[in-house]
Amino acid sequence: xSKIRFxxxxxxxxxxxxxxxxYYSKIEHAREERVAGVLVLGSCVDVSVxxxxxxxxxxxxxxxxxxxxxxxxxxxxxELLAREGTPIVWGERADAAKSLxxxxxxxxxxxxxxxxxxxxDRIVELDLKVDVPLVNPLTGLSEPGLRLTGILDALEKxxxxxxxxxxxxxxxxxxxxxxxxxxxxxxxxxxxxxxAVHQLYGDAASDEMSYFVxxxxxxxxxxxxDVELDETHRRRALLTAIHVAGAMSAGIRVPNPGxxxxxxxxxxxxxxxHETPASDMKRDIFAA
Ligand code: SF4
Numbered sequence: 001x002s003k004i005r006f007x008x009x010x011x012x013x014x015x016x017x018x019x020x021x022x023y024y025s026k027i028e029h030a031r032e033e034r035v036a037g038v039l040v041l042g043s044c045v046d047v048s049v050x051x052x053x054x055x056x057x058x059x060x061x062x063x064x065x066x067x068x069x070x071x072x073x074x075x076x077x078x079e080l081l082a083r084e085g086t087p088i089v090w091g092e093r094a095d096a097a098k099s100l101x102x103x104x105x106x107x108x109x110x111x112x113x114x115x116x117x118x119x120x121d122r123i124v125e126l127d128l129k130v131d132v133p134l135v136n137p138l139t140g141l142s143e144p145g146l147r148l149t150g151i152l153d154a155l156e157k158x159x160x161x162x163x164x165x166x167x168x169x170x171x172x173x174x175x176x177x178x179x180x181x182x183x184x185x186x187x188x189x190x191x192x193x194x195x196a197v198h199q200l201y202g203d204a205a206s207d208e209m210s211y212f213v214x215x216x217x218x219x220x221x222x223x224x225x226d227v228e229l230d231e232t233h234r235r236r237a238l239l240t241a242i243h244v245a246g247a248m249s250a251g252i253r254v255p256n257p258g259x260x261x262x263x264x265x266x267x268x269x270x271x272x273x274h275e276t277p278a279s280d281m282k283r284d285i286f287a288a
Pocket of ligand 1: 018019020021255256257258260261264265266267270
């Protein structure tokens with residue numbers, strides 16, 4: 001397998017969750033056998049929210065709940081169209097109709113935020129394209145031929161310090177996954193985007209990472225999850241990225257069965273993975 005030259009936080013997370021699923025998707029570009037309904041819902045909310053933020057920044061005003069619903073239904077239809085022919089696995093708690101209802105509820109709750117105008121005013125850039133050399137924190141040197149890439153939902157001014165911080169919109173099934181600040185600080189996305197913003201903006205960069213999370217709870221709601229990061233978090237994330245990129249380049253992939261397998265896009269393929277020769281691994285990683 002050829003050397004990996006670009007890594008993004010989401011790609012690294014996919015690999016860490018299951019290197020075999022990553023391999024089928026990113027290296028083989030295998031056809032997806034199915035797609036998880038939660039991804040459709042998350043993507044629909046993300047697209048709708050961004051489209052509303054774009055419109056407000058262009059001075060069209062905050063949309064009404066009815067306009068927000070229309071925007072969401074449009075995004076939903078386009079998500080389904082993009083996946084036409086691929087079965088969607090809806091969860092036990094939410095079929096297609098319920099999922100659309102949740103998505104509409106989240107988008108309407110977003111436009112109803114009393115401080116939405118201020119939130120949008122502090123955004124400096126939407127969909128910031130990140131493409132920077134991946135710097136090894138132990139040497140201070142760029143890893144040869146390896147870049148950190150990705151699309152950051154937004155770059156905004158911290159309401160606390162006025163400095164620039166990454167902002168990402170998410171959806172979550174419950175608050176519990178976002179209740180432990182240490183876990184959020186250790187997320188690769190937090191450390192890597194914080195490192196990239198420091199690399200790009202120097203002293204103007206904040207040490208914060210901000211997530212705005214749409215909670216798919218009984219009464220849908222949005223919650224701020226802001227964390228402070230220090231050099232330790234950024235170093236840890238950068239080193240993790242470098243090691244994972246090394247494993248990717250070596251062709252290392254193994255199944256990692258877990259609760260995600262039921263909706264995995266490559267479940268059928270995975271069942272016969274043991275018939276795959278490992279002859280494309282470039283080097284003996286255990287050699288002295
Ligand atoms: S079915 Fe599970 S173990 Fe197999 S590739 Fe998918 S996530 Fe990995």
